[in-house]
Amino acid sequence: MIWIFIFMELLAFGLAFIVFSVLRAKSLTVFESSQAELNQGLALLNTLVLVTSGYLVVLANGDYDAGNDRRAARWLGGAMALGGVFVIVKAVEYRDKIAHGLTTGVNQFFDFYWLLTAFHLFHVLLGILVLAYMARKVQKGEAFAAEDFNLKTGSAFWHMCDLIWVLLFPILYLI
């Protein structure tokens, strides 16, 4: 079930990326000048943060499979903390954009910028809640009730956030 959900999410973002790329080709000057207003350094930092949190989730799964529940919970805690760092960095970026009047309605580039990044941020916030739930269950040594909602599926959701960002980063910030 989670894989169908992940596929649908990737499909939705994928279609948005294609529409963005087509519009970019039509108004290249506007898109390039708007992209120059973005903070690529903060986006790079957030990419490294998400990739590292994904690694910690992988380690949590390894320890959970090996029966080291407490250590697995600690890795999940680390991944959550990095998720928090991502949210803070994104908030700093948003504050800067709003202060410069670069909100929705300025042009198509910023419409997509806000739509895509905010929708992704919503997934990250949801992912942090999922990781918190998983960490609590793992730390207490409780079994997962539903087969469709366990450490593997929760981790897959977090990695999906990572996957979307790995697509979003070059398309929106770099090329």
Place this chain on the structure above:
Amino acid sequence: MKSFIIKEGAIWLALVVLTVVGFYNSSEQGRSVAYVVLAIGLAKFFLIFFDFMEMKHAHRLWQVAMTLFTLVLFGAISFSL
């Protein structure tokens, strides 16, 4: 567990290196640079997808479907550059 940490750590390191290389490449202008940055993004996507998400253990059909979807997506984006 130690070998697992090292093996997955190597994947993480590859992702970090690819991210930094893609970032510094993007400071150059031009369509060929954009293709390189996209190709790096594609490589990162597959590393996360197959290793971190453990899709390497998934059903073959699912792997093929997702790989085709990703290639079509990146192809469409590259085509519009």
